[in-house]
Amino acid sequence: MGKSQQKKRQTRRHNPMRVPDSHLEKGLAAASASSRKNEVILPIIQKMESVDPSERKWACVAVSNLIQNDPSTRRLLQGKNVVGALITRLSDSEEEVVIEAAGALRNLCIDGGFDICAEMYNKNILAPLKSFIPKISNTLSQYLATPKSAPDSAQELIYGFADNVITIIWCLSETSNKAMNAINQISLIPFLMSFLGARETLPASTVTSAAQCLYVLTDENPPAINELRSDAAYTAYLLSIVRPSEPALNVNGKDKEISNERALTLRVLCCGILRNISPIPPPSVAATVDLDRDVVLPTLVPVLSSVALLEASLRAQELVDKDESVTQLEKLSLKHAPKSDHKTESQIELERLEQRLRTVQSTLEILTGLCATLPDPVSPSDGPETEGDGEDEDEDMDAETDEDAVPEEDNTQLPASSAPAYFDSLVYPLLTLIQPTPLSFPPLAGPSPHPPTTSVLSAIHISALECLNNIFLSMATTAARRSLDVDAENGRKLWHEIWRSLSKVGTEISGAGQERRREMWGLAAGVLWGVGNIWKGALVPDSDQVNVLIQFCSAASDHVVKVKCIGTLECLAQHPQSIDANKTISQYLLSLLLPTSSTPTEPLLQTVSALIDIYSDETLPYDTNFRQGHYLDALVASVEGVRRAVKSIDRKKERDLRIRGEEVRDNLIAFIEYRRGLGL
Template identity: 60%
Template sequence: MGKSQKKRSMRRHNPMRVPDSHLPKGLESAASSSPKNEAVLPIIQKLESPDASERKWACVAVSNLIQNDPSTRRLLQGKNVVGALITRLSDSEEEVWIEAAGALRCAISPGLQDFYCPTFLFLRNLCIDGGYDICAEMYNKNILAPLKTFVPKISSALSQFLESPKTAPENAQKVVYEFTENVNTILWCLSETSNKALNAINQISLVPFLMSFLAARAKLPIATVTAAAQCLYVLTDDNQPAIDELRSNAVYSTCLLEIVHNKGSLSDKDREVFGDRLTMLKVLSSGILSNVSPLPGAASGVDVGKEIVLPLLQPVVASVSLTESSALAESLVTKIALEPPQIEKLSLKNAPQSDHRSDTEVELDRLENKLRTVQLALEILTGVCATLPDPTSEAQEGVPDAEEDDEEEDVTDDMALDDTPITNGTTTASHLPALVEPLITLIQPVRLSFPPAAGQSLHPPTTSVLSAIHVSALECLNNIFLSLSASPNSGLAAASASGKQIWDGVWAALGSVGTEITRSQERKQEMWEIGVGVLWGVGNIWKGSLVPNEEQVQLLIQLCNSSADLAIRVKCIGTLECLAQHPQSIDANRVIAMHLLSILPTSTAPSSHGTEPLIQTLSALIDIYSDENLPYDINFRQGNFLQRLVDSVDGVRKAVRAIDRRKERDLKLRGEEMRDNLVAFIKYRRALKF
């Protein structure tokens, strides 16, 4: 299997709760689709009012208007609300720029309320009418300039509150903490949206600032501490300057380890009231430790993946029922709809407050927060599973990815999927099999998993997080099976019943997703693309024991032919190769072989599927028919497959010759190996006497 699947590529996204791909583009379309069109103009006008109270009201009203409403958000963006709010960040009235910061944060992640603990959110970039995402607009309009000035002010206020808490009224402290949460959330959103913005934020050296909140966690609101942890988690994700800065002080690692082990994290009162948020804080801290591993100082001997991440996060991903969560969300949304908020009735005399939600809305937010915690845990686990040794890393330099089976190393004679450890380098994979069952459960779609083919979800934020959980669970499964297959084990391969159960579970999820994928349902497409990779990993471990299903084979062939993504084609071919090697399934072997042969070039025409899929196809055919004694080998002989391979040799040579060694060295090496193997395989088959 190609190692391109193994490594988690760095992806930076605008952390959107409410996707808007279903909306038509253009300011006019946004105006016609927004139910609050008439309320927009007065708010824009009041943002420029000479009256500070009107400006404050307008900032709060923006947050209310765009909550869970992408059409109104687009309409306001078209009216340059971002520029107006950034201007308000330099307002002479302190309360105005505090509310402006809150409004900007809601513009990035609509629905995040001032006292609501933000969680790691990512769906895709929010595009404005001109094609620019909103965070790029904020960065281009120099939002970092005022934010930089807030950092030392916040640090000074925090020090004062901690040293002399009685010097400031409780209300004043609350305002500062809420504002701090807003600032940290904006920095977090900008950091994971654009590498350009991330590089600029690196210049601020935020690590000491953010760690100060974690160090003082027992004396600060949990929401403020978690916002700092969230920002730090994003900053240390594949970002070397922040990683180096955090690793430079061993006290930081000690603090994070204390949070993970629940030492002095919160007051008893906060622990009782904010249990879910404490879990989020622990998950974030484990993610930060994973990002900066290996740890410095006295903690240098800690295996973060083995000793912290896997045992801590496994119960988190097993703690939620998506079916129950979806049903609860539907119930709460229905209840909220009975008393909808009347944004249009807001007045200056009765300006909205930061915490203006009903108990039902708070409960819905708490549910989403719990789901976001699970989604974050899955992302961290995916990264840990991806760092397990790649079998190719131990090969001699210059040797390409070979498809033939590696020499098996028997760890145990009697291995069960659920309780036997597999040692792989310095990191144990013993927790990986135990993760499989909850992950298979988490990939199964529920009622609110995807938006309907036409229209919008009953509650877009819940739909967003549910679909993100499905995708993240599949990504985690993908890396688990790649890691398990990296160290072939006869005992694991013998657990064929477990293999079939997992295989059926993945197909059940994909079957629920279906093949009818419309606009605004990109997550369904992602599930298929990642799901095929999981199937390849499962098939590779239980190769020869999985009985091919005719409908599944046809779906894989159709996806291979229709996808424009070469990586998807490679995954389909790899999965079909595994199915073709079930000894007794002669008819299925023939169907798969005919598809693989159709991918080969001829002496006059190149392969229609691309070079990398072609190389994978050659590997598959050689692997399938390397043992002439298998029952399905009759297809090779009766179908005259040998002649088809002979006819492809010149085309294969041309395809390999066309690979640019400077740009695609690994592919070039593998292509040259497969070319040579093809010639040798033809000679071998010709020499056989039947």
């Protein structure tokens, strides 16, 4: 199984794009037809240029109101150059207009995603943003030095403004390498670290935004990595946030719950920053710590079981059902300036729920890279810290199972085995997180009832699958595999849980808006391949599952997905007693070698390799299919096609694939000679 399937983290997925456009038709006409707010768009744009500052402020606030969970209205606003108008307002003579314009741009970044961010960058939004950095820093220093120098309302305004500016920069940094290079020219690391340094006195949301921005900026971005890594005080402080020595603030009730959630989000992000900049050089105290084993895993693994996804989904649906915010927004009169914060209790709770889920998503993204190179297996008795964490994780996982499993499926605990210590503590909660909920994907007939929740739930499922994919790829080449080989029950349990997840995803994955369903199937195929590769010969192929894999492979346009399906089928075909399943799979694989099949090069090579592996041992019971089906003749007939395919691979552009192709071609010729020599 090729290492090319192993990813650190899916490229640029930090940006919490909350309302995907994919279910909408293209073009402004389609957006106009689907939006119920078309008639208010023009007045908003007109008032953006008004001589009356209160009307300019109103227009900026109205943009934020209208785009909430409404991509069609956002597109209409884009068509009227709302981005350019808002960027112009960042240089407004009235401070309140500037603040509201920044808030509207921040919401456009988050709700609109990469296209809007690219538009903002092209319209030079970084020029005004860059001028705000020293102003915010100076004001922040004054407030911290003399807290009573300004009223609370003024402090809240500047903290909120800083939050908006930081979030816009965070989103822009993911837009393109050009945007990242431009952002690297701004002295952001000291600016952002100052918020973390004053986290006890600043709003948690602003501090978290600064940490999120640092997390993104240090993701494979050498200038930011080197600047942060080179200052021992910075790295030591990040470590102190993850492993606080001081007790939490003495608060009770809901305030305590909110405080703990925000503190956890900050710790998770700081774990991600530390991983991004590792290895950390001396003299930082962080250089003396095994970050993955002693900091990241103990901090992040319990987070995986901190939220019951099914319960969260049901609660979100309840809140959506009783929320009347859309009606309230549509009743806003153009004669009255809306308040900048008019959220209902349901909306506030929905945002809190989304933030809890986003913390789990960030945790999974960080763990994805770690799962590719897990620390050596450690016994829980090796140290008190590991032991304590293990106990906490077990309690959390039990709670999750009670809340999130239906009675007939409450048997997903993997059996005890000689697996590495991290196996049960990590793999089991990941299996829980791949199970879809009623809100995980948009309905087949239209958009989700609450796109932000759907977006984060599907992102959690996908990130959990990426973690599992990397775990099994890693295990396939380590001593961990040898300890698992003897425990076939583990493999069967894993296999069952992955297919249980896919049954909830469903097979209707074509059409607009169903991209995440397709992505789930593509990633799951890789995880199934990993499981099948470790427990090859121990998994009994199910005819329905085999047929689904064959159909998915045939329908997939992505060559990588085809390779994964072929690899999984190869593993299933090697169950010694499943002669009929072996025949079904091998006949399908042989059909991919026919000249009329037009199989792409990589899947073709994987098919040849699979057939060689399946029939390399002529003593196995299913080898009768090879002999009775005259497979040798079919392989001989395929040689010329394989030669042509290999010859067509560009040595310079695809050197590794060319080397692999030549190896497979040579193996095929040698295999044919071997089988001929047997005389069977």
